[in-house]
Amino acid sequence: MNYFSSDFKLGILGGGQLGKMILYSTRKFDVYTCVLDPSKDAPARLACDEFSVGDLLDYDTVVNFGKKVDVLTIEIENVNVDALETLEDEGVKVFPSSRTLKTIQNKAHQKLFYRDHNIPTADFSRFAHTSQIDEAIDNGGLSYPFVWKSARFGYDGQGVKVVRRYTDLLDLPNVECIAEDLIPFKNELAVIVARNSEGHFKTYPVVEMEFHPEANQVEYVICPARISDAIAKKAELVALKTAAAFEHVGLLAVEMFQTEDDEILVNEVAPRPHNSGHYSIEASYTCQFEQHLRCVLGLPLGNTESKVAGVMVNLVGAENHTGNVLYKNMETIMAMDGVTPHIYGKKQTRPFRKMGHVTIVNKDIAKAREVAEKVKRTIEVISK
């Protein structure tokens, strides 16, 4: 199947900001694209050839959408996997595969997958319901502190909580979950692995993530990570091993901890373009969105090296601001060297909501990091 042929169609499940950014690359290659999203106002409704509104978790909706395309990919994991399985049986190329998504959609299964494939990850216990955690603590099977994670989906840090004492448990939903060792770490790292349908691999440089303490959201992504070559190599190998275990096609973003004693532990993965790769639009020879397309279309992989160093700052809604968004001092940051804002186009802001990101590039990573802090101090995402 040649995507340059006029009758080729690419399907994307999800029309959020990731879908929108995939479409920048799609237009460049003039690929015919169909997007399915539950919201009629989805950012990716523009720039695609066919936009359909529908529930990504509804079996029939996804099957009927998928039937009209040749290759189907996603910008969000939370889709109906049974529908993907049906489409695979009917000969639609689905990347990532239904099997991969099924494993990733459930954090307990994801953790078991790592254990089964000897991929280093923090120890954990599974619980059918949060309420069973008390009991485990009482009988000494579990002790504070630990990280509670709901097995099912949570985005932007929802569904994850550090539990230090009994009272932290009280407001948690009573759902299937895991209790994971709280790892004291030096760094949070990520590696994006690209693998195309021919089985060729490439890895992007290791990036370093700084999290916002309260929001549990990435505040800065720094490429390359300011770590030793030995640690970088180690992280790359763990990421490659993980992608290989999934027999993944497309991008796999692998988030990892660098522990106090320089162990590398896999935290979680995303089988798609990822926030930790946004810097690549401005900094890399091949941006992650183009690379994802190259993977799922069976094209040769592009160069994953960087032209320049990059720092990405997430634009999140300011605290105590809810309502129609206003980007204060945008002109000021755009006057700074190497600064490119990306506005996702959400009309409403609320505390810590992801509203966009800003990339800062420079030949010198220290300079880029400096400017990034200035950007962070200057720009305000508030309500009118």
Added chain:
Amino acid sequence: MNYFSSDFKLGILGGGQLGKMILYSTRKFDVYTCVLDPSKDAPARLACDEFSVGDLLDYDTVVNFGKKVDVLTIEIENVNVDALETLEDEGVKVFPSSRTLKTIQNKAHQKLFYRDHNIPTADFSRFAHTSQIDEAIDNGGLSYPFVWKSARFGYDGQGVKVVRRYTDLLDLPNVECIAEDLIPFKNELAVIVARNSEGHFKTYPVVEMEFHPEANQVEYVICPARISDAIAKKAELVALKTAAAFEHVGLLAVEMFQTEDDEILVNEVAPRPHNSGHYSIEASYTCQFEQHLRCVLGLPLGNTESKVAGVMVNLVGAENHTGNVLYKNMETIMAMDGVTPHIYGKKQTRPFRKMGHVTIVNKDIAKAREVAEKVKRTIEVISK
């Protein structure tokens, strides 16, 4: 007027591949855009918020379209300037101005403008009709060889012909035209000048153009040009002087000749993103399309320097091929280092028709140039 405000609207006259590439940048900034184009299949119909089909040369159509936007820009010069004048009187910000477009639309007026502003350009004579050229030659006022140019619009080398003998004149249309000295030159150079509505200037590096002998179309654009710093400086100053003379807002691409004795002569200008700046998408800190937006929206100018060297190859239809286009060996060139194809999405090819372009970037310009030649030899734009 702040474009970040929800009620701001940007209008673009023309929805061709340039408009489409402007929209990549627009989406990133989440600017609300309206596009007018005569064809319902225009590439930019996707990715804009409102798409209207209409004649860019019809006064009422352009006025009615322009009335609903705050800032109006163009991707093609051939629009109704009287309509733009009316819109300017009604307070719409029009960049480039109607006055600039009026001058540029007529090559005779454009040449007179250079002469009046002491901008170096090749000598020329004006003719109300091509038929009057004979007479001028007979009475010694003009001699072969010279370059015939129709005063009114011609694209991709149409409307331009080197006249070496009487017979070359016979098949020319009998229209308003100029006869320009045929300049023996070492190089064709171009400089893109960016100027925002605050009057701040920045220039992109001087690029070098290699033309296809028959088609009179640019075959390679090389950035930076392989010329001495002295010549580069000279070319930059001429370009700046030209942009200043027009009191231009937006991008102004200034095409120049470097003569045998290292004079710099202005050939022609384009008041918009330009083929000679396509390399900037992959090679520059700020691509020309984002820069054009920054200019017309009154935002600070971005860095015009390059991250890496770039060579752009135009993808034109192969000779003896007319019909449904097929891009042969696309996968092969995509496997080459630093290669990014841009397909404009025209369904039909014909000899020398611009179907897309390919950018090749590399830290080493010589390597980029090497790969560019491989690309040129490998890719074939043919009919099925």
